[in-house]
Amino acid sequence: MIRRLSLSQRLTLVFTAILLLCAMAACSVQLYSTSQYGSAMVQRLSAGLAQQIVNSEPLLDKQGDVNRPTLKTLFDRLMTLNPSVELYLVAPDGQLLADAAPAGHLKRQKIDIQPLQAFLGGAAWPVFGDDPRSLNKEKVFSVAPVRLNGELHCYLYIILQGEDLNALSDSAWQKALWSTVLWSLLLVALFGVVAGMMVWYWVTRPVKQLTADVRGVDQDSMNAIKQLAQQTPESQPTNEVEILRNTFIELARKIASQWDQLSDSDRQRREFIANISHDLRTPLTSLLGYLETLSMKADTLSPADNRQYLAIALRQGHKVRHLSQQLFELAKLEHGGIKPQLERFAIGELIQDVAQKFDLAIETRRLKLKVDMSHSLPLVNADVSMIERVVTNLLDNAVRHTPEGGTITLRVWQENAQLQVEVADNGPGVEDELREQLFQRPSVLNPQSARENRGGLGLLIVRRMLELHGGGIRLVDASAGACFRFFVPL
Numbered sequence: 001m002i003r004r005l006s007l008s009q010r011l012t013l014v015f016t017a018i019l020l021l022c023a024m025a026a027c028s029v030q031l032y033s034t035s036q037y038g039s040a041m042v043q044r045l046s047a048g049l050a051q052q053i054v055n056s057e058p059l060l061d062k063q064g065d066v067n068r069p070t071l072k073t074l075f076d077r078l079m080t081l082n083p084s085v086e087l088y089l090v091a092p093d094g095q096l097l098a099d100a101a102p103a104g105h106l107k108r109q110k111i112d113i114q115p116l117q118a119f120l121g122g123a124a125w126p127v128f129g130d131d132p133r134s135l136n137k138e139k140v141f142s143v144a145p146v147r148l149n150g151e152l153h154c155y156l157y158i159i160l161q162g163e164d165l166n167a168l169s170d171s172a173w174q175k176a177l178w179s180t181v182l183w184s185l186l187l188v189a190l191f192g193v194v195a196g197m198m199v200w201y202w203v204t205r206p207v208k209q210l211t212a213d214v215r216g217v218d219q220d221s222m223n224a225i226k227q228l229a230q231q232t233p234e235s236q237p238t239n240e241v242e243i244l245r246n247t248f249i250e251l252a253r254k255i256a257s258q259w260d261q262l263s264d265s266d267r268q269r270r271e272f273i274a275n276i277s278h279d280l281r282t283p284l285t286s287l288l289g290y291l292e293t294l295s296m297k298a299d300t301l302s303p304a305d306n307r308q309y310l311a312i313a314l315r316q317g318h319k320v321r322h323l324s325q326q327l328f329e330l331a332k333l334e335h336g337g338i339k340p341q342l343e344r345f346a347i348g349e350l351i352q353d354v355a356q357k358f359d360l361a362i363e364t365r366r367l368k369l370k371v372d373m374s375h376s377l378p379l380v381n382a383d384v385s386m387i388e389r390v391v392t393n394l395l396d397n398a399v400r401h402t403p404e405g406g407t408i409t410l411r412v413w414q415e416n417a418q419l420q421v422e423v424a425d426n427g428p429g430v431e432d433e434l435r436e437q438l439f440q441r442p443s444v445l446n447p448q449s450a451r452e453n454r455g456g457l458g459l460l461i462v463r464r465m466l467e468l469h470g471g472g473i474r475l476v477d478a479s480a481g482a483c484f485r486f487f488v489p490l
Contacts, residue, residue: 016192023184039126043140050144050156064148075100086159107135116143206241228252287316326457333464340383340468347380354391365404373412386465393458394423401427424483439463
């Protein structure tokens with residue numbers, strides 16, 4: 001039953017139950033305090049009544065015996081004057097010696113003497129003693145010792161709240177109780193409604209609003225998430241609901257951002273596949289064309305034409321193989337198939353070894369290679385083969401794009417906790433339109449990146465290898481030519 005209630009209904013029910021319990025507890029405390037206060041006031045006002053009667057009335061004869069007929073007449077006369085009191089003579093051991101109770105009204109013939117002694121000893125009021133007309137009730141009283149010749153013979157024990165007073169008190173008590181209960185219920189209902197309205201305004205209304213914002217995720221996930229992400233979070237949240245709302249908005253923004261990244265990655269993947277298909281189709285078409293020509297006209301072609309066609313076909317085949325190898329290597333790098341095997345080595349020796357591989361190409365094209373690096377460079381913790389591949393790729397690009405007689409500069413230096421490497425040439429440089437897509441997957445959908453001179457996948461592979469080391473690469477502005485700078489952490 002409770003599970004079917006809404007949050008506001010549950011909270012209102014809980015608040016109403018708490019208010020009802022508090023009202024019941026307050027009524028009980030109030031009624032108990034009123035009863036105690038009334039008993040204390042009655043006892044305080046009539047505390048000396050018993051002593052006054054003992055001082056003014058002869059309760060015992062000269063022999064110390066109780067004159068029951070005379071005493072009963074006296075008790076009846078006193079109770080007629082004050083019907084709320086009941087008088088008794090009590091022996092020192094608690095036995096009742098005389099009373100004015102009607103026949104059949106006494107329920108016990110002995111009472112506890114301790115409360116009487118406590119009263120005479122000055123105990124704090126109210127002090128309750130046994131009621132002879134009840135088996136279990138206790139009432140406030142007045143008591144005084146009755147002495148003869150200085151000796152204690154008995155006590156005058158006066159119940160200050162007799163049966164008649166109890167009957168009137170019970171009637172008034174019931175009326176007061178019902179009145180209190182009625183007013184308590186009315187107040188509880190009133191405050192319950194107020195509490196329910198406050199709960200609805202401050203708690204359930206923001207929760208319902210947040211639920212409405214999030215509920216659309218099941219129907220139209222991304223649109224609902226993006227709409228939620230566009231909302232403005234609270235700058236200074238003051239309660240848990242606002243904090244929860246800010247958390248949902250932040251989570252929606254992260255999901256929307258990741259979704260955009262995935263969409264962009266998927267778009268790049270489709271463009272990349274289209275581009276690679278174009279790149280593979282061109283050399284394969286050329287290769288098949290020359291092979292078909294050789295197959296169909298082998299007997300009519302001269303030996304020189306045969307060698308030329310075979311050379312072209314072989315060159316196109318190498319191009320297809322190189323592109324296929326790059327595709328396979330890039331796929332392994334991006335999907336974690338290749339992990340760097342870190343070891344400490346001197347990068348200066350590695351660069352010298354890589355530079356020697358280009359001695360023939362540099363000499364053939366009459367280029368100049370300037371290497372600028374310190375002999376006190378620290379050891380770098382990286383994968384030797386990957387860093388060699390990076391330097392080789394950059395030097396190969398520089399050699400291919402530098403005109404004859406040009407200069408290639410290779411600088412190495414330490415900057416903070418990084419080792420910086422720069423490869424620069426004085427060739428034609430990189431066109432402004434290609435700078436943004438230089439380290440991205442080429443796409444045939446982009447007119448600039450789809451041009452034949454855009455290059456292969458070498459720079460993509462270089463960037464990914466450096467990222468696996470925690471490094472990076474960028475194209476640095478230069479007055480002439482192209483200047484690539486990469487770094488790896490020490």
